[in-house]
Amino acid sequence: MNLADVENQFERRTSRISAVIQELRQKIKKSKPVVEGRLVRMVGLTLEAVGCQAAIGSRCRIVPSEGASMDAEVVGFSDAKLFLMAVTDSLGLMSESRVIPLPKTENVRVGEGLLGRVIDGAGVALDQRGPILTSPAVPLEGIPINPLDRNPIDKTFDVGIRAVNALLTVGRGQRMGLFSGSGVGKSTLLGLMTRHAEADVVVVGLIGERGREVQEFIQHTLGPEGLARAVVVATPADSPPLMRVHGALRATAIAEYFRSQGKNVLLLMDSLTRFAQAQREIALSIGEMPVSRGYPPSVFAKLPRLVERAGNGNGNGGSITAIYTVLVEGDDLEDPVADAARAILDGHIMLSRKLAESGLYPAVDVEASVSRLMTHIATPEQLANVQRFRELNSTYEQNRDLISVGAYNQGSDARIDAAIAAYPYLRRFISQGLTDKSSLDQSLEDFSALVRQSMEPNQANEVA
Numbered sequence: 001m002n003l004a005d006v007e008n009q010f011e012r013r014t015s016r017i018s019a020v021i022q023e024l025r026q027k028i029k030k031s032k033p034v035v036e037g038r039l040v041r042m043v044g045l046t047l048e049a050v051g052c053q054a055a056i057g058s059r060c061r062i063v064p065s066e067g068a069s070m071d072a073e074v075v076g077f078s079d080a081k082l083f084l085m086a087v088t089d090s091l092g093l094m095s096e097s098r099v100i101p102l103p104k105t106e107n108v109r110v111g112e113g114l115l116g117r118v119i120d121g122a123g124v125a126l127d128q129r130g131p132i133l134t135s136p137a138v139p140l141e142g143i144p145i146n147p148l149d150r151n152p153i154d155k156t157f158d159v160g161i162r163a164v165n166a167l168l169t170v171g172r173g174q175r176m177g178l179f180s181g182s183g184v185g186k187s188t189l190l191g192l193m194t195r196h197a198e199a200d201v202v203v204v205g206l207i208g209e210r211g212r213e214v215q216e217f218i219q220h221t222l223g224p225e226g227l228a229r230a231v232v233v234a235t236p237a238d239s240p241p242l243m244r245v246h247g248a249l250r251a252t253a254i255a256e257y258f259r260s261q262g263k264n265v266l267l268l269m270d271s272l273t274r275f276a277q278a279q280r281e282i283a284l285s286i287g288e289m290p291v292s293r294g295y296p297p298s299v300f301a302k303l304p305r306l307v308e309r310a311g312n313g314n315g316n317g318g319s320i321t322a323i324y325t326v327l328v329e330g331d332d333l334e335d336p337v338a339d340a341a342r343a344i345l346d347g348h349i350m351l352s353r354k355l356a357e358s359g360l361y362p363a364v365d366v367e368a369s370v371s372r373l374m375t376h377i378a379t380p381e382q383l384a385n386v387q388r389f390r391e392l393n394s395t396y397e398q399n400r401d402l403i404s405v406g407a408y409n410q411g412s413d414a415r416i417d418a419a420i421a422a423y424p425y426l427r428r429f430i431s432q433g434l435t436d437k438s439s440l441d442q443s444l445e446d447f448s449a450l451v452r453q454s455m456e457p458n459q460a461n462e463v464a
Contacts, residue, residue: 049082156170169382181353204217207271221392255267348370419456
């Protein structure tokens with residue numbers, strides 16, 4: 001080999017080395033090195049880390065010197081400090097633990113394999129039926145839809161409950177609130193809707209409920225028939241607040257996926273109040289000031305962001321009809337969460353403790369309930385029948401005390417006479433057995449017959 005060959009070979013090698021170096025430089029410019037931090041403080045539910053940077057909503061892995069590592073989510077920051085909240089139980093954490101920012105954000109695995117399964121807020125199966133076969137992944141927070149691109153709500157939705165179908169007709173893509181105190185029967189009513197509603201897919205979010213109630217709802221209220229076409233996301237009351245919030249977000253994200261596939265989805269979330277309480281725990285732990293009965297402002301910002309994700313899609317015919325339960329603590333309708341929910345929902349179904357104690361089920365308070373979209377989807381005949389029903393029911397309730405003590409004399413007022421005669425039929429119409437299903441057409445037919453019967457001139461004498 002002569003000198004020229006050696007020089008050429010050297011130049012080729014030098015060129016290759018230069019190209020490799022240039023490529024590495026470009027990769028270094030594009031990639032940001034992961035800078036680890038350390039855990040310096042833990043107060044209540046909040047973890048404080050220094051020495052690292054991460055965006056709100058991203059994940060960090062906390063690695064103690066002893067024991068297993070765990071993930072935490074960034075919920076706030078102040079100067080050079082990061083505020084984190086553990087996704088799981090924080091037992092075993094130690095000061096000076098390593099805090100490693102993770103590149104990936106929380107996504108939701110979705111697919112047909114979720115049908116018939118019970119998962120937690122992290123997407124882990126709780127039913128011990130093996131792994132869940134899913135393929136796509138969608139954002140946990142969802143992708144907002146332009147309100148002008150949404151399909152209008154112009155079709156009725158059959159929930160299988162006679163009182164709701166006839167008196168509070170729900171539209172496909174409508175968002176309703178189910179308001180009740182504890183022990184009035186809201187969970188059982190949700191179970192009836194899950195089994196009887198005319199929906200392609202049912203997504204149930206059990207947020208902050210007692211563990212015993214979760215099992216009872218799945219095994220008895222929902223049953224094998226209802227579970228077959230349902231996806232249940234369960235985050236019991238003993239779950240960390242972040243997991244409870246993620247449970248509501250995950251259930252909504254799953255419903256959004258099936259809507260994107262052109263399916264009509266029924267989203268049942270029990271309850272919106274527990275979601276608000278979990279967000280309150282997170283906000284207060286990072287120092288946010290309360291403004292209304294202990295609720296900080298972020299709670300009332302999170303509620304519409306969650307609710308607005310439901311509704312009709314934008315062009316493929318899919319929809320999410322959502323029923324959110326609202327726990328009215330102490331039967332106080334002026335509760336801040338209940339008040340905010342009424343303002344952002346498309347109607348509300350009130351369950352009355354008084355009616356429940358009298359043996360009426362479902363204990364729907366017709367006077368206090370309303371469906372804001374009913375005037376757009378119901379026929380004029382049905383609207384007239386609803387008005388007649390409300391008049392009779394309201395007249396009886398206003399004069400209940402006089403009637404109960406026998407102070408009212410029959411024949412004194414024709415309106416009261418008609419209300420007294422019709423009241424047993426009104427009450428019977430609202431009542432429905434736990435295993436009974438009443439389709440929308442059947443409900444409207446029975447409703448029309450009821451109103452015609454209440455207008456018979458001789459009905460009062462017949463009942464008497």
